[in-house]
Amino acid sequence: xxxxxxxxxxxxxxxxxxxxxxxxxxxxxxxxxxxxxxxxxxxxxxxxxxxxxxxxxxxxxxxxxxxxxxxxxxxxxxxxxxxxxxxxxxxxxxxxxxxxxxxxxxxxxxxxxxxxxxxxxxxxxxxxxxxxxxxxxxxxxxxxxxxxxxxxxxxxxxxxxxxxxxxxxxxxxxxxxxxxxxxxxxxxxxxxxxxxxxxxxxxxxxxxxxxxxxxxxxxxxxxxxxxxxxxxxxxxxxxxxxxxxxxxxxxxxxxxxxxxxxxxxxxxxxxxxxxxxxxxxxxxxxxxxxxxxxxxxxxxxxxxxxxxxxxxxxxxxxxxxxxxxxxxxxxxxxxxxxxxxxxxxxxxxxxxxxxxxx
Numbered sequence: 001x002x003x004x005x006x007x008x009x010x011x012x013x014x015x016x017x018x019x020x021x022x023x024x025x026x027x028x029x030x031x032x033x034x035x036x037x038x039x040x041x042x043x044x045x046x047x048x049x050x051x052x053x054x055x056x057x058x059x060x061x062x063x064x065x066x067x068x069x070x071x072x073x074x075x076x077x078x079x080x081x082x083x084x085x086x087x088x089x090x091x092x093x094x095x096x097x098x099x100x101x102x103x104x105x106x107x108x109x110x111x112x113x114x115x116x117x118x119x120x121x122x123x124x125x126x127x128x129x130x131x132x133x134x135x136x137x138x139x140x141x142x143x144x145x146x147x148x149x150x151x152x153x154x155x156x157x158x159x160x161x162x163x164x165x166x167x168x169x170x171x172x173x174x175x176x177x178x179x180x181x182x183x184x185x186x187x188x189x190x191x192x193x194x195x196x197x198x199x200x201x202x203x204x205x206x207x208x209x210x211x212x213x214x215x216x217x218x219x220x221x222x223x224x225x226x227x228x229x230x231x232x233x234x235x236x237x238x239x240x241x242x243x244x245x246x247x248x249x250x251x252x253x254x255x256x257x258x259x260x261x262x263x264x265x266x267x268x269x270x271x272x273x274x275x276x277x278x279x280x281x282x283x284x285x286x287x288x289x290x291x292x293x294x295x296x297x298x299x300x301x302x303x304x305x306x307x308x309x310x311x312x313x314x315x316x317x318x319x320x321x322x323x324x325x326x327x328x329x330x331x332x333x334x335x336x337x338x339x340x341x342x343x344x345x346x347x348x349x350x351x352x353x354x355x356x357x358x
Contacts, residue, residue: 024066026132032218032308034063035107039128040097040121043090047080052102056316058309058342060102077102097121105305105349110211114301131214142213143206145274149281150205154183168206169199192286201289208293209277211300216270218307225314226263230256232317232324233335239328248332255335258343259310262350266306269299269353302353309346313339 028034033054037047051063053074061074064083075083077098081091097119104115109130113123123129131139147168154172156179175181188195233252242248273296280288316338326334 030135032108042094044087106308108304110300111304139213146209190284305349
């Protein structure tokens, strides 16, 4: 009897651990600032369970553990060898990879794929380098902007119900109307591919625009937070103490201006992508698709970096000042110690993208 009860308890714990692990893994896959080290072929046993994360100063640290009671155990990559003294050579080789990957500005799945390819690491079949099913479902409404013109082009209607690009691939693999088949043939001709290659094209189309939908959703969540933060910071200026210090007033002005400029500039980049994708549907050909694919891919790293930087700072602000309060001195200290460090890096990233070609 007791044995059965303890087995049941053990099974329940094992299920709970598995679910916890899945939640932990999905959070990392969908995040801008976390890279699970299971995504990288490492030699050191035990490191596979750790994660690379960006802290609020936008430095890369290794998160060895995290739980509700003990919090997050973060270690600088250079201190990792002292945790794995029996694996000296393996750690040395792994550290070379970690330091290269750690130099990335964002750990979202799209930027991570680019960085890992540069290290000749195969990323095609690594599940942790794709968005979770839950995140893809969340992005359905964002994806409609890109699936709608496709449905109109082939079926002459946008009313067919599709949740994501996988549904569209199924639909187009077995088109149910003569007109749709004719339109697909025409599309294949204009893209200079065979009719059998249409599903592959759709998969690529889906992936490139899923990345845009993902970043767009991140942007839509972060920009209102940035605006709220700027207003919260503005309230410090009314403090008599701060008013007397022209240097502090100037710093607050500069931070507010930088945050507003960054948010405005990156929003403008997305408007430009939307316009370019509309151009593609008005003139479908292989060149316009290659051009829009390269345009969006070339911006993954800077978009990821800017959004990651803003996200970690806004998340800490919401956590630290959950009820929005805080006296002028406490607010000022937070702005100086947590918001200012790394802000110039975010600004430089956005400026570098702005001076590139859109």
